[in-house]
Amino acid sequence: MNVYIRVDASLEIGTGHVMRCLTLADKLREQGAVVCFICREHPGHLWGLIEQIGYTVLKLPPPKAPLHCHWLGVPVSVDASQTKELLEGKVIDLLIIDHYSLNIEWELCLRGTVNKIMVIDDLADRKHDCDYLLDQNYLEHYQYRYLPLVPPYCKTFLGPSYVLIRSEFYKQAKRIRSGTVRRIFLFFGGIDQTNETGKALAAFLELGRQDIEIDVVVGHSNPFKNELASLCHLHDHLHFHCQVNNMAELMSHADLSIGAGGTTTWERLYLGLPSLVISIAANQEKICEGLAKEKVIKYLGKKETVTQSFLTLQLKKMIKNEDERLEMARLASLLFKDAKFNQQAMIKQILE
Structure with missing residues (x-):
């Protein structure tokens, strides 16, 4: 089966959409599918990473003007036309779309070129012409x-039991994090344009807890990575990591996490890692609010409203509150009932 995935990464979009599509691509490839990516040349694109993992990238030209249509870079009709040109003469059994700027207009343009269409979404704010739809989020109704x-x-796959979790997380043994906090995992996505990592690191240092180690993880595209690395090298209990491939291992060793409300949220929850969460994009806010309502994360608010001093206070409270951390982990495990089975069933169905 020939599968093509239309997805972008950029300094504005972040890396999460590409990362979850890579997870899906790996699972499809394991079942014998041939997978290719279709990506536009935005600043911060991840072509190199995608190709390094072994996938072909069909490349759309860079935008000629400031970002248009909510991160797409060009009008929807232009993106559809350029994508059709790239796919001309190819046999496409399944086209997967993970892009907030693409909708039924784009999908109808491609419908005659492909056999089936799958959409990955989080927002439920626009119509689609698709055969399958995946939304792994836990929201009211x-x-x-x-x-x-x-x-x-359209066959829908909805809720955390269909979450796209990388294989390394399924292989990682879960553990009960009782006792004191000895290690913290800090990650705010692959780019982190507003340096929430630096804010959180400063908030932690304000505690003066040299008995607690912290793993500071950033992506290769993080514009503050050099200064963060320099800061970490000044302290023996701070450990700097850039563009790692052992996220599951680092999370597993941690007793507490500080991070954003993007795709990594589900990886933390799957491993039962208690988390202080700050939303760094508008599309993360409702998801974080919903998870906070279920008491599986401690949601601190939007990045614009969370100050360093407030984060220090919340971090201090969470470090002290073992009962809350244990309850977070217990409730998180309930979200993923039958997750591995459901994911395998989904892969089988979309490849039929």
């Missing part, structure tokens, strides 16, 4: 959000 937005024949 999540089972019904897409009823007016997709065709009657």
Whole structure:
């Protein structure tokens, strides 16, 4: 089966969409599918990483003007036309789309070029012409959000039991994090344009807890990576990591996490890692609010409203509150009931 994935990364979009598509691509490839990516040349694109993992990238030209259509870079009709040109003469059994700026207009343009279409979404804010739709988020009434937005024949995969978790996380043994906090995992996505990593690191240092080690993880595209590395090298209990491939191992060793509300949220939850979470994009806010309501994360608010001093206070409280951390982990485990089985069933169905 030939599968093509339309997804972008950029300094504005971040890296999360590409990373979860790589997870899906790996699972499809394991079942014999041939997978290629279609990506636009935005600043901060991840072509190199995708190709390094072994996938072909069909490349759309860079935007000629400031970002348009919510991160797409060009009008929807132009993106559809350019994508059709790239796919001309190819056999496409399945086209997967993970992009907030693409909708039914784009999908209808490509419908005659492909056999089936799958959409990955989080927002439920626009109509789609698709055969499959995946939304792994836990929100109020999540089972019904897409009823007016997709065709009657569309098969939907909704909720955390379908979350795209990398294989390394399934292989990692889960553990009960009782006792004192000895190690913290800090990660705010692959780019972190506003340096929430630096804010969180400063908040932690304000505690003066040299008995607690912290793993500071950044992506290769992080514009503050050099100064963060320099700061970490000044302290023996701070450990700097850039563009790692052992995230599951680092999370597993941690007793507490500080991070954003993006795709890594599900990896932390799967491993039962208690987390202080700050939303760094508008699309993360409702997801974080929903998870906080279920008491599986401690949501501190939007990045614009979370000050360093407030983060220090919340971090101090969470370090002291073992009962809350244990309850977070217990409740998180309930979100992923049958997750591995459901994910395998989803892969089988979309490859039929």
